Amino acid sequence: MEAAKALDxxxxxxxxxxxxxxxxxxxIFPKKPSGGxxxxxxxxxxxxxxxxxxxxFLKWHGHPLMLFNVLExxxxxxxxxxxxxxxxxxxxxxxxxxxxxxxxxxVWGRVFCGWVCPQTIFMEMLFRKIEYWIDGDWKQQQRxxxxxxxxxxxxxxxxxxxxxxxxxxIISNTFLAYxxxxxxxxxxxxxxxxxxxxxxxxxxxxxxxxxxxxxWFRELVCIIVCPYGRxxxxxxDKKSVVVTYDQVRGEPRGKISKKEDTSHLGDCIDCNLCVNxxxxxxxxxxxxxxxxxxxxxxxxxxxxxxxxxxxxxxLIRYDTVEGVEKGEKWKLSGRAIAYSAVLVLLLGIxxxxxxxxxxxxxxxxxxxxxxYQYQGxxxxxxxxxxxxxxxxxxxxxxxxxxxxxxxxxxxxxxxDSYAAAPGELVDGTIMVKVPVSQIRSSHFKLxxxxxxxxxKIKTFEAGFxxxxxx
Numbered sequence: 001m002e003a004a005k006a007l008d009x010x011x012x013x014x015x016x017x018x019x020x021x022x023x024x025x026x027x028i029f030p031k032k033p034s035g036g037x038x039x040x041x042x043x044x045x046x047x048x049x050x051x052x053x054x055x056x057f058l059k060w061h062g063h064p065l066m067l068f069n070v071l072e073x074x075x076x077x078x079x080x081x082x083x084x085x086x087x088x089x090x091x092x093x094x095x096x097x098x099x100x101x102x103x104x105x106x107v108w109g110r111v112f113c114g115w116v117c118p119q120t121i122f123m124e125m126l127f128r129k130i131e132y133w134i135d136g137d138w139k140q141q142q143r144x145x146x147x148x149x150x151x152x153x154x155x156x157x158x159x160x161x162x163x164x165x166x167x168x169x170i171i172s173n174t175f176l177a178y179x180x181x182x183x184x185x186x187x188x189x190x191x192x193x194x195x196x197x198x199x200x201x202x203x204x205x206x207x208x209x210x211x212x213x214x215x216w217f218r219e220l221v222c223i224i225v226c227p228y229g230r231x232x233x234x235x236x237d238k239k240s241v242v243v244t245y246d247q248v249r250g251e252p253r254g255k256i257s258k259k260e261d262t263s264h265l266g267d268c269i270d271c272n273l274c275v276n277x278x279x280x281x282x283x284x285x286x287x288x289x290x291x292x293x294x295x296x297x298x299x300x301x302x303x304x305x306x307x308x309x310x311x312x313x314x315l316i317r318y319d320t321v322e323g324v325e326k327g328e329k330w331k332l333s334g335r336a337i338a339y340s341a342v343l344v345l346l347l348g349i350x351x352x353x354x355x356x357x358x359x360x361x362x363x364x365x366x367x368x369x370x371x372y373q374y375q376g377x378x379x380x381x382x383x384x385x386x387x388x389x390x391x392x393x394x395x396x397x398x399x400x401x402x403x404x405x406x407x408x409x410x411x412x413x414x415x416d417s418y419a420a421a422p423g424e425l426v427d428g429t430i431m432v433k434v435p436v437s438q439i440r441s442s443h444f445k446l447x448x449x450x451x452x453x454x455x456k457i458k459t460f461e462a463g464f465x466x467x468x469x470x
Contacts, residue, residue, distance in 0.1 A: 017281035017291060018219065027145065028219060029138040030128075031276040035300025044115055045125040052118075056177035056185070063393055068178050074423065080354065083423050085361055085389045089353050096346045101228065103339045105235040109242040113229065114294035119213075119221050124279065124295065126167060127214040134160045138276065164215045165207070172206035219280045223291050233290060238322040239335065243294045245274075245285045245316050246324050253285075256309060267311050274298035274316060284316055360396055360420065362450045363387040364460045367429065372465050379433050380466050387427045388450075390420035396452050400430060403447035403459065407438040410448065432464065439466045 018026045058065040060079035067076035075082040134156050135141045147153055177185045193200035222229050250268035275283045280291040284298045303313040323330045367383040375381045390396045398418040402410040411431045420426045445461040
């Protein structure tokens with residue numbers, strides 16, 4: 001019997017909260033949230049949105065502070081330009097990001113989803129607020145959805161979707177500005193879309209996708225599409241901090257009654273408000289679920305009820321499953337500290353890579369298929385190919401100098417120095433000459449310095465090949 005009951009208690013895992021038994025989608029009308037966590041999330045969300053919408057207009061030395069121009073393979077992060085030659089830094093950044101997501105989720109759960117994810121921020125803080133303003137709270141929305149198409153419904157639906165489309169268009173412009181730059185976007189507005197057809201088509205596609213996601217697809221992004229949400233099942237364990245219901249304290253559930261003895265009941269009065277406010281339509285009292293995005297709306301709703309009935313708050317709270325089962329207050333464990341330290345270390349390594357990155361990258365190799373050449377009877381020469389990549393926004397003058405001038409000299413074929421334009425790669429060939437009288441071995445190294453605007457950035461130990469002395 002116990003096994004059968006336990007199996008029945010888990011039936012919710014066999015179905016989705018927004019799909020009926022026939023496979024038809026059930027539209028979710030969440031109750032308007034309020035409370036301390038919601039206020040805190042609102043502050044974080046508005047700060048992040050202010051940063052995002054102002055980002056394309058922020059410049060550093062005349063260039064965008066942030067740019068992700070995939071088409072031209074040009075990237076700017078916090079004022080630092082990155083080019084295709086910086087792929088190793090991007091590889092380290094991607095690896096750091098993946099490890100960060102895994103370790104962060106193992107310790108702190110899906111905090112990212114509820115507090116920082118753009119999908120949640122736009123949906124809950126922009127589009128949902130417009131919906132509450134036009135359609136009303138959840139009961140009014142349900143009533144509006146059930147009523148026939150009359151003048152009220154047509155008016156509200158039309159206004160709402162016009163505003164949804166305008167907001168999607170604004171967001172799309174912002175994202176496009178991060179890709180092509182705000183100056184290029186302004187130019188498209190001045191010249192007209194036909195003169196920038198590719199960018200304009202991209203803008204329309206972005207707008208259509210955002211409108212579709214926030215007007216119709218909504219929570220399905222988190223439940224079906226988002227890989228992060230799908231992976232949480234293998235990342236979380238009983239020590240992970242999640243939004244959880246204290247079933248030890250809350251069960252068995254029951255309504256408060258002055259006429260009957262309810263002392264045997266738990267603190268949960270089965271008011272269902274935690275379900276009504278959930279944007280993905282789940283019942284958090286069933287335990288950790290794939291659909292939960294840790295938005296804390298259920299915590300605020302439950303705390304408000306607990307305060308009204310004069311019982312301790314925190315029946316639904318941020319905690320670990322282990323903490324709920326053992327009745328222990330959550331605290332930062334050694335495991336959490338260790339994982340957090342790994343995250344800090346990885347971010348430190350990535351930061352060090354970025355700081356140590358050279359403005360000009362230089363490569364010097366022996367010219368393929370050559371050995372040594374005689375220059376008259378008293379000099380041996382070797383040929384080398386050189387490449388320079390300018391990773392800055394300004395043109396750079398690059399010189400090569402022989403550091404051991406007493407025993408060798410260097411000749412740049414085609415000129416005295418190189419001029420590298422911003423983001424450009426320049427190459428050339430140099431000849432190094434060594435007097436026969438100075439040669440003591442068939443293989444030895446010569447120091448060649450690379451100078452950018454008169455400042456040495458690197459020294460190559462160029463291998464020199466000479467004839468075998470007899």
